[in-house]
Amino acid sequence: MGSKRYVSWNVNGIRACWDKGFRDTFQKLDADIFCIQESKMQEGQLKIELPGYHQYWNYAKRKGYSGTAIFTREEPQEVILGMGIEEHDQEGRLITLDMGEYYFITVYVPNSQNELKRLSYRMEWEDDFRNYVTELQNKKPVIICGDMNVAHEEIDLKNPATNHMNPGFTDEERQKMTELLSAGFVDSFRCLYPDRTDAYSWWSYRMKARERNVGWRIDYFLISEAWKDRIKEAAIRPEFFGSDHCPVELVLSF
Numbered sequence: 469m470g471s472k473r474y475v476s477w478n479v480n481g482i483r484a485c486w487d488k489g490f491r492d493t494f495q496k497l498d499a500d501i502f503c504i505q506e507s508k509m510q511e512g513q514l515k516i517e518l519p520g521y522h523q524y525w526n527y528a529k530r531k532g533y534s535g536t537a538i539f540t541r542e543e544p545q546e547v548i549l550g551m552g553i554e555e556h557d558q559e560g561r562l563i564t565l566d567m568g569e570y571y572f573i574t575v576y577v578p579n580s581q582n583e584l585k586r587l588s589y590r591m592e593w594e595d596d597f598r599n600y601v602t603e604l605q606n607k608k609p610v611i612i613c614g615d616m617n618v619a620h621e622e623i624d625l626k627n628p629a630t631n632h633m634n635p636g637f638t639d640e641e642r643q644k645m646t647e648l649l650s651a652g653f654v655d656s657f658r659c660l661y662p663d664r665t666d667a668y669s670w671w672s673y674r675m676k677a678r679e680r681n682v683g684w685r686i687d688y689f690l691i692s693e694a695w696k697d698r699i700k701e702a703a704i705r706p707e708f709f710g711s712d713h714c715p716v717e718l719v720l721s722f
Contacts, residue, residue: 471700471721475499476574476613476687478670478713481508482537486516488710494518497705497715500541503574505615507535507560526550528560535560536574536614542567551600556593564604570695571604575614580635587640594644602651609692611720612653615670615713616688620645620655623665624685636686653690656702656718669704670713678712689718698722 475497479485482504494502502521510527521539526549528534544565550557565572575597580587604610618641622628631637649655661667668683677683689702701719708715 469721471719472500473498474501474503474572474611474613474689474718474720475715476503476505476615476689476717477708477715478505478576478615478687478711480506480711480713482516483509483514485710486514490710491518493708493710493715494539497708497717499539499717501565501572502539503563503613504537505535505574505576507537508532509535524549524563524565526560526563529558533559534576536563536576538563538565538572538574540565540572544572551596553596556596562597570609570611570692571607573601573604573610573612573614575612575616577615577617579617580638580641582635584633584635584638587635587638591640591644594641594648598644598648598651601648601653605652605692609695610653611692611695611718612690613688613716613718615686616645617686618642618645619684619686623663624668626666626668626682626684636684648690652693654693654696656689656691656696656699657685657704657716659696659699660702667704668706669716673712678706681706687713687716689716691718691720695720 523539524547525537546566548564561576578590580590619625668685669687671678671683698720703717706714
């Protein structure tokens with residue numbers, strides 16, 4: 469029996485991250501499928517050559533904003549950009565690959581923003597995304613990865629008590645993650661490490677937050693419950709720098 473390794477990383481601008489050693493990180497992590505979020509790039513702004521990989525990009529209409537990409541060794545049967553809802557598909561937040569035996573999705577969930585000014589839109593987006601992945605899951609198993617912009621439980625951030633009204637830890641956002649998991653998905657990291665504390669994937673650039681490990685776990689690999697026994701490893705890789713997020717990883721047996 470073999471295994472496949474998947475990596476997801478919010479790079480906070482691929483052009484800046486490229487200059488901070490992205491290629492070395494990419495090679496060291498040696499993934500079968502490697503995803504990025506927040507590419508902040510338009511087509512043609514950076515020539516990325518990664519031999520042995522097919523690459524697929526979803527760019528935001530707005531320049532220097534959002535965007536996702538997937539690099540995969542195995543060529544997918546189909547590539548779908550967005551979820552087929554025009555209102556949601558302007559920001560390059562979603563790529564789906566049909567890998568034959570399963571669907572693979574990378575996602576960059578909208579941030580609710582300061583003063584929660586985008587929270588109501590985020591709630592609509594969450595419902596439509598959940599419906600989209602549920603329809604796919606009715607056909608075959610689904611793997612979802614990316615920056616989901618929510619710390620689901622109090623264990624998933626350093627200072628829960630002071631963040632209940634802040635974007636990424638509101639009751640509303642956390643409830644949407646609960647609803648997504650209840651639709652037949654498991655959080656791979658918590659599946660293996662239900663009680664692990666101080667495990668974060670994002671740190672503010674302010675107040676030496678990363679040095680002090682004052683962080684949030686907002687980057688995930690979710691997997692259809694039917695496949696949870698295939699999980700060999702789910703890891704957070706804070707030793708890799710280049711962004712305010714670190715890569716997260718999933719290894720499945722096949």
